[in-house]
Amino acid sequence: MLRGRTLMEHPAGSPSHPVRDVVDYELLFDCVHCGLCLEACPTYKVTRAEMDSPRGRVYLMKALAEGRLALDDDAARHLDLCLGCRGCETACPSGVRYGRLIEDARAFVEKNYARRRADRLVRRLVGIVFPYPRRLRAMLAPLRLAERLRMRGLVTLALSGRPREWMELLPPLCKAPGPQTSTETAYAPAPGAPAVAVHHGCVTQVLADSENLNSERVLAAAGYRITKLRTTVCCGALDLHSGNLKRARQFARANVREIIRSGADAIVSAASGCSSAIAEYGELLKDDPEFAADARAVSAKLRELSSLVLERGAPRFREMRCTVTYHDACHLAHGLGVREAPRKLLKSIPGLRLIEMPESDMCCGSAGSYNLTEPAMARQLAQRKAERALATKARYVVLANPGCEFQIAAELRRRRSRAEVIHLADFLAMALER
Ligand code: SF4
Ligand code: SF4
Structure with a gap:
């Protein structure tokens, strides 16, 4: 019926x-x-x-x-x-x-549907490079070198069209890891504390690994025991969003196997799209007799960083006299329904003032690989987001997804804005009392 x-x-x-x-x-x-x-x-x-x-x-x-x-x-x-x-x-x-x-x-x-050649090539490139950290690192190696030689600006100027748009989206590749990105945490887990594993993702571990390491650091500061996954493969979100369900399931199986093996009580990702994908493993693998039960168990372990931290009480933060506006990443707000916890955690930092921007939960145009395949619409949405964020005059634009970070930061760079776009994990780690 x-x-x-x-x-x-x-x-x-x-x-x-x-x-x-x-x-x-x-x-x-x-x-x-x-x-x-x-x-x-x-x-x-x-x-x-x-x-x-x-x-x-x-x-x-x-x-x-x-x-x-x-x-x-x-x-x-x-x-x-x-x-x-x-x-x-x-x-x-x-x-x-x-x-x-x-x-x-x-x-x-x-x-x-038979796509045009150029469209097919772009999608193929994204599909064969982005989910594989080694390939992505190899592809970015010449650019990393150009950046070391302080020639990245020149390389960007020499490009045009889509390659230039892609280049503008990339964050700095040679950021010196600050003390807050150390994996050596000074925090002993509370007795009987649950074990949490941070899924390091594919693009995130290449372009924004500080967000993984700082997620671990903040969780450790809240008293959790951090357990490392031996291997991390792409969560499958890129494939889910581009219609490649077969490979999304292959990635999901590999992650389910490793997360179950790790014995983690909870799994966290610094990327909201990955969190949302892992939360759907139960549904994605429901017809797989070998993996269905474990996939459901893994999806049930998926947690969001700030909610998990708040469960044990916010860690001790130092005073940070600054203004912050918060952008809701789509898969966090609309996919997982997480809106209040990141704000509550930010507001617990002494001296910090949170200024809400209008349409904080409207997509910035990043949307996985959307800004690579649909640059015109993505750019319009980035402009809209930047206008609303800048209208708050906040010093920091905080968000919990690396893709949104690259997208909004690129737009603010174009506008020569001094506002800083920063991932929630990096921001919280910066605010931790040392
Ligand atoms: S809100 Fe949109 S999707 Fe939902 S029932 Fe109405 S028209 Fe349909
Ligand atoms: S772009 Fe529009 S139709 Fe598509 S998921 Fe977002 S709100 Fe829904």
């Missing part, structure tokens, strides 16, 4: 059954077309086109599933332009599982 389906939704002569396996068809009927999600959707805010809204995309998926619409350039474009930010899920009163729908729709597009 189809839930919530009415005759009015299927005028005479229109198909009302799926002829193609695009998404879980039943889920489409949760949408009652109320439109309450429209103003929460970043792409709709920019284009004002119904087909770039969640409601429009749900309609599009249904038309594709029922064979009333061909998967042509237009249809693929509207689906590609979705950030997968899940802002619509938060706004939806009807419980539409949009995140799940768009992941399946993306897999359908990847299987059935």
